[in-house]
Amino acid sequence: MNATIINIGDELLIGQVVNTNAARMSQMLTGAGIQVHNVFTIGDDAYDIKLYLELGLQAADIVLITGGLGPTKDDITKTTLCEFFGSELYENEIALENVTRLMKAFGRELTPINRQQALVPRCCTVINNVLGTAPCMWFEVEGTTPQKVVVSLPGVPFEMVNLMETEVIPRLQTHFHTSAILNKNILVQGIGESFLSDLIEPWETALPHHIRLAYLPQAGMLKLRLTARGTEQAVLKQEVDTAVAGLYQIARQYIVGEDFETLPELLAHLMHNAGQTLASAESCTGGAIASKLTALAGASDYFLGGVVSYSNEVKEKALGVKHSTLTAHGAVSEETVREMVTGVRNRLGSDYAVATTGIAGPGGGTPTKPVGTVWIGIATPKQVIAKRMHFTGRREQVIERTCNEVYASLIRIVKEELA
């Protein structure tokens, strides 16, 4: 069972908006045992919409379309779907009720342009979009068994996600008989892709044919994803567990954890279960460490807060870093990061604390402290650790790598100390 995703929108083609919808949808589909065959991003162009809808239906059983449903002139998806399916627009009751309800909620009157949102092709089933005015539309293609499905969704991310989770995925699973699938993530850090590849090649080659390995590099870390397909979930689980055990035998030292998508998720799980608290003191990462942690629901369970000590004054005022330390060793130094991490741990009263100070670039580098030089500090109930890193890449890359280095180092220390 496979799917093609078509994301419509000129904004995607001028690069003003990153296409996060494709990733979200792919994750949800993969998790449901539906393989994404490919993704087309096209403009609000009737010819292209029809062409890639056709190509999509040739290659896959399901075509999911997002975008082009807005009330503005450049949105033509609905009329184009009418042409494709030889249907016509009519005002749908469910959709009209929904638009009316939402306008009332916003305290606005229903304008003619709002009302157009309730027009849909006659041949589709309307799936109500409770979060927005654009209706979701379900089409079944005549003369295919089981009938291939085309679903048109709004491009607004949170509306799309809600519709996919609550309506589209369940309906697809009932409409098609989806085969058993098992995904297993292993988070690896401290080794480059090619070196890991050398290390685990014999193991990879020995994997059963129905278990696929994907390398998913992120800044400063690597996620290995095993995907197993078969008929029985229980059997797949056994086979995957065996494979993972084999991986531990050859790469244990690089494995940070399993079963989580990201290091922040793993860290949150660890801290929560251990009932430990965390605080952060960020200079070069400028709040990125805290914001990635607090982006996850339930962060307040363990994350007390932090200080973004961007200027030296703030390092002194808010963290108690000594003025003499800054003048003698500079802001990017072992001494400073140690005072930052101890300062934030003491002042915020957390069990654990992390700190970063470095040169993210592009400016600010010196011969002795080039761009990419970063000091990381970790304070625990038992110890204070500081390490110097040198990261390559641009500003955002350096920030990303620093975050992942901090998360991975902390996870390793917490596991060790709480073992």
Place this chain on the structure above:
Amino acid sequence: MNATIINIGDELLIGQVVNTNAARMSQMLTGAGIQVHNVFTIGDDAYDIKLYLELGLQAADIVLITGGLGPTKDDITKTTLCEFFGSELYENEIALENVTRLMKAFGRELTPINRQQALVPRCCTVINNVLGTAPCMWFEVEGTTPQKVVVSLPGVPFEMVNLMETEVIPRLQTHFHTSAILNKNILVQGIGESFLSDLIEPWETALPHHIRLAYLPQAGMLKLRLTARGTEQAVLKQEVDTAVAGLYQIARQYIVGEDFETLPELLAHLMHNAGQTLASAESCTGGAIASKLTALAGASDYFLGGVVSYSNEVKEKALGVKHSTLTAHGAVSEETVREMVTGVRNRLGSDYAVATTGIAGPGGGTPTKPVGTVWIGIATPKQVIAKRMHFTGRREQVIERTCNEVYASLIRIVKEELA
């Protein structure tokens, strides 16, 4: 002059990695007057790579390919390009030198698998990738005038960006005669897409045919992008200026600024020019406000730092919010946000300060303070302002909207006070 982008990688199809490359490349191409016709995301599959390369070349003059160049088994782009162009792999000197240099820099020896990175099709021109081991390859298609171009780039974002900026875009501009293009951004906030559309429809309809308007909605704000194509830059500028002047006449109150891609960029520009400093106190946004500001180079010019006061204890300890205030009015209240914003401004000694406290969800809502309730505080040399917002959507949406509301409010106040 138009282009097709092909992003290769199974990781993109299981949704583990968001395809930011497509957006980056589209931005750079659009800026260079090359229109992106469409984007294909496909797996590491020889059949598909050839099929969409063919489709891409039918629709466009340029096909840019990323990914599938890694040293691991699942990377097949180079061999597939050989099949497509009827060529063969050979060890390229420039590429080998580069791999050797990088391995030495990492303090690693050159493994056989690293060395494979130096293999490229004979028919291509190698563009040296100074930041990574995968070479960039330039192909010209026989029998087309001007010869259509296929460029294969590494999928690692910062390597791709560097190659595009320094090598690929300049070479494309020399190879093809690119027409004059002018892009103009107008940042709009405080009105929904459909209401703005109603408001400006007469203006939009009256735009000259060669000037296109795109609606680029972001969380809590809207970017309007005018794209003008013609022969003379000067003429285009005049026409676009006239159009923008017309827009101000009907929508001035909603326009936050021009010529910037994002509100943080505009804010940074304003604060820098005014020589004013900023500090932040974040509860529900958890560091997102600071991290978006510090993601931009030069943030240290005006951003002193901030406090992520996630727990009430930190609100008291680090910001001096009164315990009585928290108990009497709760963390999500006007009183608390006022004490947060004054506290951070006084303690960090900034000219301006912003603060947020709210319920991002999914949990934590109450009948009187449902999920999406957010208090925003802004302190200036002249005044302290607090406003209550109610945002719809999921956690990330609420955080995003809060950030944009804070940036837009601050920009308006700073413009007003410094006028």
